[in-house]
Amino acid sequence: MVTNVATLGRSGVHDFILIRASAIVLAFYSIFMMGFFITTPEVSFEIWHGLFSNLAMQIFTILAVVAVLFHAWIGIWQVLTDYVKNSQLRGLLQFLFTITLFVYVTAVLLTVWGV
Amino acid sequence: MIQKFSIYRYNPDVDAKPYMKDYELDVPEGSDMMVLDALILLKEEDATLSFRRSCREGVCGSDGLNINGKNGLACITPLSDVKAKVIVLRPLPGLPVVRDLVIDLTQFYTQYEKIKPYLINDGKEQPSREHLQSIEEREKLDGLYECILCACCSTACPSFWWNPDKFIGPAGLLHAYRFLVDSRDTATDERLDDLQDAYSVFRCHGIMNCVDVCPKGLNPTKAIGSIKSMLLQRAV
């Protein structure tokens, strides 16, 4: 068994489940948003504001950005461990990507909070 | 007909770096031969050309080569199948070259060793004479036990190229599944414990290069999928 890992999940199985579960959430969110834009002829500030004032929508949005965090964290870790062999450089890149992902999460939290 | 070859040559004792050397072989019109036969004839002309072979009939797995970009066994690949003006022969990709077409398979065997390729039985339910299998139990080993460890699959797998020290690779995983489904083996849980990390099995992304090249027509991707299912069933 390989134990030196810096991914999100506790094991490969855990990673596998997280990456698929988050993909499902993201698929639903994308389909919902597409549906919204197709069925709404004109997206005015009121309609947009109304959509995000709904508690369910706020939770759905936060869930989606957390799914982005999980999905990208694991995915980027996999790509980096394949292609970046220098462990210092890999650590740095992983750090930068993860920080960026947390910035996304924080930005979404604050935005949804402010609606 | 003159068949042209371009063959990877590298002797670390004298060559600064690998190079491709051209050869020509007279193949009588209307006749055919295996790539290995051609190599043996070429070696009569140039005794320094090195390659491995043993059974020369697709059983031992020692002459895996990269033939015009695709891994396969030289002894069961006819020249007429390759259909190329120039047949390009290189060692299997991704592992260190010992000399010419001979590669160092240590990493491949280390991964194979990790999956404990032998029956483990705790002896708690000893049969009076021997461990019998039903026809159905035996059938589960079909498509798994035939592997000859030629390494064509693992050296065609990008995941194995990038992490040959951590990812077991298709050949080893095919064998891992062979022991996981064997009704006589009692170490299923321990075996799965050893495979559940983020590399050993889960580096397989289903690219299926392994299935594409296996000279025995086996399907490591399917076996890997079954291992993943076993791991998931245990986890949820």
Ligand code: SF4
């Ligand atoms: S699975 Fe096929 S290609 Fe891979 S080592 Fe076994 S026989 Fe060779």
Ligand code: SF4
């Ligand atoms: S299916 Fe998996 S094991 Fe086979 S070549 Fe692709 S990544 Fe490698």
Ligand code: FES
């Ligand atoms: S020489 Fe044995 S498999 Fe080709």
